[in-house]
Amino acid sequence: MSKGLPKRSEDYSAWYNELVKRAELAETSEVRGCMVIKPYGYSIWEKMQAQLDLMFKATGHVNAYFPIFIPKSYLSREAAHVEGFAKECAVVTHHRLKNAEDGSGIVVDPEAKLEEELIIRPTSETVIWNSYRNWIQSYRDLPLLINQWANVVRWEMRTRLFLRTSEFLWQEGHTAHATREEAEQEAIQMMQVYADFSEKFMAVPVVRGIKTESERFAGAVETYCIEALMQDGKALQAGTSHFLGQNFAKAFDVKFATKSGELDYVWGTSWGVSTRLMGALIMAHSDDSGLILPPKLAPIQVVIVPIFRNEQELQAISEKVMSIKTALETLGITVKYDDRDTQKPGWKFAEHELKGVPVRIAIGPRDLENNTVEIARRDTKEKQMYEVNEALPQKVEQLLQNIQDHIYKKAIDFRETNTTQVDSFEEFKQVLEEKGGFILAHWDGTAETEANIKEETKATIRCIPINAKQEEGKCIYSGKASRQRVIFAKAY
């Protein structure tokens, strides 16, 4: 609390790093590339998990747990998959340590070398489809709608808290179906679930789209995604849902007897979101004073701060606060009463602002006399006096909803302002340089053009938006024909 955060306008990256640290969300660990998710950050993640888990179950999915270790040979089974994932990963080669003979400490026991190396899962398609082979015999065993909450490891050279770490937490859904149509519908459905979660709970608007071939998941036939725009004009891929075709079924020999008695390969999907969503949440809404959390995911929705000069005043205030707190909690609102006597009110205000508590109620001796409280909303910092009466809890509930709606609307407005349609490569480069954001442009559909644009500008095709207007146009790079604009951006 000693000094302010770096300003977003001056150094967005430093602002993000400091915010994550000072709001006690996470910190870099001494263990290379790994983060420690601190209690306050984890409590936000728990709220995300709980809501997503509800939504997965409401769409018929169940949870299970598969081993963290993937035998090296599994990775080689699916040709595209091995190229995508058998690269930077954590490899377990031994299963024992022993005391060094020279007494210098502990060393790896060379006699405990594994016959086959084990990879810490970077994603679990291989180990799961290897199980599915034994679980699926007939169409009666389908669909199989399974999700797993787990940690995964992808060895990253440059890491960033929540956005890119070697170990991260996520969920991965893996489903198996009797028909192509059903699997495609599942992949699309889960993209929609992610989009709903992002918009209705995180208050982060997203574009629903399809990845180009070069950005597709290694082993997928189609990758659906949701793309969000951050305040610095960079895009963030918030979730992906893959239609796997029969690729993994073929790689792991997963066949089923159809209703008509024939044998066919099973159709699959996989889909995941991770602690990366924490990064999106932080970057989408927060300001130079700290976090701004959507009320639906805030671990503390309302904080009550007493203003007092002595123990007697605190006692009188606390009595009043207890009845307000109870009334709010009856409505399901999470309330914290911050009656610490080790810190001044101003210090507490700054701390709760930094931590993004959506609503702050302050109450002092004069409020007691007047039967009022001062209510401040975190998003706009507006303050207003409220009478303490029976209607107060509903008013606070309404205020929380207003904040949820307002930050969502603000994010939509920001995205609209920062989405630009361009028709030439010159314009493209200029907008990318001067304004950033989403750029809607025609593209000829080739990986070559995509690669050239990326090479020259660092911008990538974030997605081919779903349900976008079909229009004749010319690729900004090659001039060839195009029938739909795609979204380009620099991305996290």
Place this chain on the structure above:
Amino acid sequence: MSKGLPKRSEDYSAWYNELVKRAELAETSEVRGCMVIKPYGYSIWEKMQAQLDLMFKATGHVNAYFPIFIPKSYLSREAAHVEGFAKECAVVTHHRLKNAEDGSGIVVDPEAKLEEELIIRPTSETVIWNSYRNWIQSYRDLPLLINQWANVVRWEMRTRLFLRTSEFLWQEGHTAHATREEAEQEAIQMMQVYADFSEKFMAVPVVRGIKTESERFAGAVETYCIEALMQDGKALQAGTSHFLGQNFAKAFDVKFATKSGELDYVWGTSWGVSTRLMGALIMAHSDDSGLILPPKLAPIQVVIVPIFRNEQELQAISEKVMSIKTALETLGITVKYDDRDTQKPGWKFAEHELKGVPVRIAIGPRDLENNTVEIARRDTKEKQMYEVNEALPQKVEQLLQNIQDHIYKKAIDFRETNTTQVDSFEEFKQVLEEKGGFILAHWDGTAETEANIKEETKATIRCIPINAKQEEGKCIYSGKASRQRVIFAKAY
């Protein structure tokens, strides 16, 4: 469903393995020593997690997440800890795979060797106390009451589903305190929380006790534990809570400024339960027909099976069922309506018995006429006709409570019958051989005697019970003086 389970009386071990497999709780994975927790098993674990998490939060704890990797050097810092844990473990030595030059597949890239090997956490004291050093400066930062839900790996040579696997799921609490007394109270409190959970939710009675020095956690000053008795007369350690003294604070240099301004090392605890509890739950109650689940942890508490000959009958029954189902759900009861037309009622009855659904309601055309249902309880297999009226939901609710109470009482009775007090080593060996169970005997308090008894009989001291009667006696092995009986048993 094709044939019955092995009988407990004939082959307890085969019965357990088959039950875990056929009830679709878990299966061995092709990955050495690891298990796949299948959806039905995982749904029980989720109920356990949810309840434990509530109890941890009710006692002031918060969740966080620490890295899965532990640098090899961390393990060496605490002398006892390294002896206990730096043995059979998964060691990550490389961070990249590459295509073999001879095209034979993928191989470990020798150039991607880590400078320092990383161990997959077998437990997280070291990595957590290394963080605590930066988190704790003053008594104001204490206590720190943190829990983590995570996977851990201990390389096991002989594995058994849920009871002993190389990777397992658990929670590990790690707390830091300003005083010895507070830390000791915390360790005892968490043992009590585990005991309450085991008895009130799992319906498994436990002995609260202290481990002997040789069975103590590596790095602890005192290990508190809860010990349960399985139906085959073997003991199972269901949870442990460790008072760590200042051992880890000293190893990781975690000091704090006391109120009087001096510097002192922090006092610590750690405590954990794991998916091993699933094994205890299964073995404590189940019978030769399958699982018996306590209603408080059963994913499905009531299953309703329609008895019908044609679509018309099914339709009439389903209408009735829907109103019963809704009425039960209003009371918070989890109900499944099993209206599959691919299986006969008898087959369904056997399946739900196998899976331990506490209450089964069957309803056929004659029941419709008579306005009745047949209700069967899984634990005693008793069946009774009930009139369908407004009181039915409350009666089912009461029945679920009766089942919960009954299986707990049955487990207590079993334990009483199988707890034997002995006063000589001859008697000890005879009871151990012929009857098994808990054996209460005097012990001279030395590790030597303990080791000798273990060597000669394979029985270990499960714990020194807390609050047990103090009585003068003589050690059954050495004849030396003893003031309290301890519990011996063969154990899982």
